[in-house]
Amino acid sequence: MLKLLHRHIFKELLAIFGLAVGCLLGLILIGRLLQLREMLLGQSLGVLDLALIFLYLTPFFLVLLLPIACMLSVFLTFLRMSTDKELTALKAGGVSLYQLLPAPLAFGLVCACLGLACSFWGLSWGMDNFRHTLVDFVQTRTRLALQAGTFNRDFMGLTFYAHQVDNDTGRLKFVFVQDKTRKDVTVAIVAPEATIRTESEEGRLAVDFKNGRIFRLAGQHLDILHFGAYSLRLPLASLLGGMSANDSRPSEMSFARLLALRSAPPDSPEAARFPRKKVEVELHKRLALPLACLVLGLFALPTACVFRGLKSQYGLVLSLGLCLVYYSLFSLGVSLAEAGTLPPVLALWSPNLLFLGVGGGFLWLAQHERAGQLVERLAHLRLRRRTA
Structure with a gap:
């Protein structure tokens, strides 16, 4: 019975995950297209050419989107199960919350492996091909279309x-x-x-x-x-704007190249061009974000149980807000690490440790029925304020 239950939960997680990744990735790629619109308007590009450009950009954005999609999937799945009283029925049948962990754990592990693959190899592959393809399109298909009576400043200077x-x-x-x-x-x-x-x-x-x-x-x-x-x-x-086919930043390099830069001698040209502090921050970022899939997935499960009874639309807003909190803390850690205020290990891994600790506390409270129906309590307090 548990195997069938885990299989059912995993399928529902995959369905929501595919929808979340598709929507988020589509919005980001459309925004990227709007940024490149002036550059691409002067080129005779077809739908397949644009699809190829977006394919190369996908690994770069997946590294950022996978933790969000993983958390949304787990949160919305277990919020629905809690709202539909499925968790209550399972608990009455002797199935504890701990016994439901294998499905979200396996799902988070799959997302983390996909994120590590994009972080280690896919990101550099995509950005290298993106630069080469864009430079090739500009050099072979561009035709500067001037408008009569209008000053054109497409070329810098x-x-x-x-x-x-x-x-x-x-x-x-x-x-x-x-x-x-x-x-x-x-x-x-x-x-x-x-x-x-x-x-x-x-x-x-x-x-x-x-x-x-x-x-x-x-x-x-x-x-x-x-x-x-x-x-x-x-x-x-x-x-x-000065982009070349072979010009890359640490955020666009492969993990192996970053390791080589970190071990480069301090007086080498590579060390002068790419500061070791930024390389170190990028290395930890490549590991922390994929593993955040596991952390946020484990955090989302008990959080959905704590907020049971919440409507799906409000649950979506709540989960996106929690993702925003995580990425705000992560961005703050990156800034502090690059400024030298905190070590990269502490600055970039603190959000993961914080959410893992809070998620573990929520899981214990939800399993032992000590969390209470938080949404109902908030509604009760709101009603008391109105009648006071």
Whole structure:
């Protein structure tokens, strides 16, 4: 009977988990798409291209979302069982709360293993492919679409303006380009006509001016140059704000690379580029977040029993609020560890230990019927305040 019960609970946990991960991941990826919309609008990307980009971003977000989804699944499942009096019936049949632990424990272990896989290998794989794919799309598919009578600042330090624009042929009329990429030097190009085109093989954007002038201002000195033909070449990768295919931060590296950076000599170039403190914080973060699936799952089970009788919508809000508390404490720990106020071990593992201790206390209270129906007590106190 217990095996059948555990199988039923595990299936319900999986169903809620899939729904939670799908909704949360969809919202985050849509938000990421809105952040990249200006960059992606100039590229001829199809649905499959966008799906590929989102696939590469998924492991990065899963590391953060798995603990939330795990806690939501356990909390909502056992809140429903408690509200429907299933837990009361099981207890009357001789099944204790401790005997129900194998299903959420196994579920939390599966989520933790998935989180560790994403943390150790999936995150770096996804971010490396995301950068390579995005740089490749920009270099091979970008076509700068200018709007007539509007200043365009897609390229950092450059301002484009054209009075008339034909984006089909790339021809521009009455063109003005201002270049402020060099310090203390401003260059302005003015021409009655120009042509803009993409050199995909070289990964450049070419602007060919005709019969114009170049104004170069350095300090108080102004140079003016007349030309019959002049070409401006711009690297398309600059549209990514300096992102390159091989540039990565500690938060995007594999676990093995982080271990290698931590053991690098203090006078090495890697140690100068990536401070050991941030590397140490990232290593503990990669372990603490996946194992939080187990911790939050164990915390959610007795919490659902304590708040039995709560409606599902309020239970969802409560569980999200508890997740917010956990991530606020975790973010505070990351900040304190990076600032050197607390050791990374203490700062990043304290939220897990705190929720594990509170969850263990709630579990003991719920098993021994000492927690009471907290929701009913709160409602009773609220009613007394109204009648007072």
